[in-house]
Amino acid sequence: MKRMIVLTMALMMTAAMVCAQPAQGKKSKPQPAGQEQTASADQKRPLGKKQLMGQAILYVQNFKLAGEDSAKFVNTYQAYNKQLRAIRLQYKQEKPAEGQEMTEEQVEKRMYDSFEQSRAILETREHFYKEFRKILTPKQVSRIFKDEQARRTKQQIKRPVPAEQKSA
DSSP states (O other): OHHHHHHHHHHHHHHHHHHHSOOTTOOOOOOOTTOOOOOOTTOOSOOOHHHHHHHHHHHHHHTTOOHHHHHHHHHHHHHHHHHHHHHHHHTOOOOOOTTOOOOHHHHHHHHHHHHHHHHHHHHHHHHHHHHHHTTSOHHHHHHHHHHHHHHHHHHHHHSOOOHHHHOO
16 A cells, blocks of 8 residues: 555656656746746746646655655645635635726725635634644744745735725
8 A cells, every 4th residue: 555655656746747847949947946836927827736736746855755744745735725725716806997996895895805814814824734734844834834925925026006006
């Protein structure tokens, strides 16, 4: 059974490495050592399933996890990201029609939704900290959360600032 798990993980890692190779004829920027894969600069959507699997495998390699621990980590990491995505979709804010300003009630609702979303994300992070802690050290878990925060910040920088925020 252990051999089957190890073989499956090795196969998944090999497949991820093959898929991660740049297409022939295209030059890609070299990635600095220690940097994780992130969404490309022109990509506006969050990381997809393949990228998340690749990200999980990079963590497995960087943290030197093997066997059962690596399988547990990959499953936990995917569940963590799935839950975060669900929270963000649940509290997705509607954009006002072009040329129209938000009413005071809409602004207040947006603020309260933002508070609720932050609470839900915090509760999720606390829950998954305990789950990750069963497999990883506190420093390793901290790295996962810092990387996730950096990706989120990077995505926010790419988005244009709405008109109502520019004037405030």
